[in-house]
Amino acid sequence: MSKYCIGVDLGGTNITIALVDLKGKIKEKIKISTQADRDANFVIKTIIENIKVLVRNISCSQIAGAGIGAAGQIDHVKGVIQFSPNLHWRNIAIVKELKKECHVPVLIDNDANVACYGEYLFGAGKGTKSIICVTLGTGVGGGIIIDGKIYRGAGGGAGEIGHITVESKGRKCNCGNHGCMEAYVGALHIRDRCIEKLKTGRKSIITKIVDGSLSKITPKVLEEAAFYKDELALELWQETGMYLGIGLASLINIFNPEKIIIGGGVANAGKLISDPMMKTIKERALAVSLHDVKIVRAKLGEEAGVIGAAMLALSE
Numbered sequence: 001m002s003k004y005c006i007g008v009d010l011g012g013t014n015i016t017i018a019l020v021d022l023k024g025k026i027k028e029k030i031k032i033s034t035q036a037d038r039d040a041n042f043v044i045k046t047i048i049e050n051i052k053v054l055v056r057n058i059s060c061s062q063i064a065g066a067g068i069g070a071a072g073q074i075d076h077v078k079g080v081i082q083f084s085p086n087l088h089w090r091n092i093a094i095v096k097e098l099k100k101e102c103h104v105p106v107l108i109d110n111d112a113n114v115a116c117y118g119e120y121l122f123g124a125g126k127g128t129k130s131i132i133c134v135t136l137g138t139g140v141g142g143g144i145i146i147d148g149k150i151y152r153g154a155g156g157g158a159g160e161i162g163h164i165t166v167e168s169k170g171r172k173c174n175c176g177n178h179g180c181m182e183a184y185v186g187a188l189h190i191r192d193r194c195i196e197k198l199k200t201g202r203k204s205i206i207t208k209i210v211d212g213s214l215s216k217i218t219p220k221v222l223e224e225a226a227f228y229k230d231e232l233a234l235e236l237w238q239e240t241g242m243y244l245g246i247g248l249a250s251l252i253n254i255f256n257p258e259k260i261i262i263g264g265g266v267a268n269a270g271k272l273i274s275d276p277m278m279k280t281i282k283e284r285a286l287a288v289s290l291h292d293v294k295i296v297r298a299k300l301g302e303e304a305g306v307i308g309a310a311m312l313a314l315s316e
Contacts, residue, residue: 002064006051006104007310009111010070012036012086015047016302019054020310022064024122026303028054040092048101065105065313066098069114069305074156076109107312111305112159113150116143117315118308119261123299128258132251133298134161136244136266139174140182144255150315162186164247184243187266191217194236204232219266226272237272244273245280252285252293263298 004027009016011034018029030050034043055063072084079095081087098106109117116125116133125131129148135141142161144151152158162182163175170179171189183189195214198204206225210216225233248260267273282290300307 001061003062004058005064005310005313006054006066006102007306007308008047008051008066008068009114009305009309010034010043010047010068010087011111012071012084015043015050016306017047017050017054018303018306018310019058020307022314024118024307024311026307029306030054034087036087040087040089040094043087044092044094044097048098051098051102060103063104065107066102067114067309067312068094068098068106068108069111069309070094070108071111074108074110076107076152076156079106079108081108105313107315109150109152109309109312110143110156110159112141113143113152114308114312115141115263115300115304116145116159116261116308117150117311118300118304118306119263119298120145120148120308121311122307123304124261124296125259130255130257131259131261132161132255132257133261133263134248135298136185136187136262136264138188139186141264146255161247161251164250166243166246181243181247185240185247185266187219190219190222190236190240190266191215193239194222194232197232197236202232205230206233219269223269223272226269234272237269238276240266241273241276242280245277246284248277248295249281249284252281252289256289257293260293260295261298262295263301263304267297 005020007018007020015034016031019027070081071086073082075082081089081092083090095106095108119125119133131145133143140162142159144159163180165179166181167179171183172178173180173183194217209221222233
């Protein structure tokens with residue numbers, strides 16, 4: 001009888017591989033450098049070797065299957081990473097390679113989808129049917145669960161929450177569009193907005209905190225500056241929360257979810273970002289849908305992805 005699933009969280013910097021029981025508990029995990037500068041065959045071979053280490057004392061009959069979460073455009077039906085900017089991969093049939101070596105069912109999905117699935121099953125979304133997860137990090141990621149299933153859209157591209165337009169003629173986003181939520185709420189864009197304001201001559205303790213090296217500005221630095229009531233830092237958090245609220249209000253109006261789960265490093269700013277976010281949501285979301293939704297913090301942290309990936313093996 002199956003007791004475990006294997007989860008693989010394939011990132012551009014690190015890979016986490018875990019043996020997860022059917023209750024979502026990690027029995028053992030391995031974290032290694034991705035070495036994305038090497039070719040795909042090397043990375044896949046490394047994953048296979050480490051999976052074999054994890055299951056060295058377990059019979060095949062105890063493994064229900066394996067799941068992979070990876071950033072980028074994923075064809076989850078064919079098991080192909082169509083394009084991953086972090087890995088610089090195109091059309092890599094990773095599922096086929098893992099099946100060949102591991103002799104268990106293998107599935108793959110976008111990393112934001114599997115993290116959302118992990119939170120849905122065992123984290124802040126447990127006990128619900130419909131949730132939206134938003135990850136506030138370098139960029140803004142998202143996943144959608146509707147009636148207990150990952151919503152992928154017609155071509156697998158659903159959940160690109162960071163690319164909701166919040167300003168019609170706004171800042172340029174990395175996707176090439178203008179005014180995306182990510183261009184205001186992603187950590188690197190928050191830094192860039194801060195630098196732009198400082199270069200207009202604004203006075204701020206931020207410059208002192210980073211010892212004049214503006215490239216070192218991070219959300220953590222802005223939290224520290226806000227603690228000292230720095231006017232520029234408080235203004236940046238106010239704006240960031242407002243733009244986040246605009247995007248989330250749109251999601252609430254469209255999907256009417258039970259919960260919106262927010263995670264990622266930028267969310268650690270707490271009330272600095274959540275207060276203006278909630279003010280904006282209350283101004284913009286329809287009353288009926290707003291009444292139904294709870295907005296909560298993620299619970300599983302960086303383990304959401306690997307747990308969710310492992311559970312893909314049981315999802316279909």
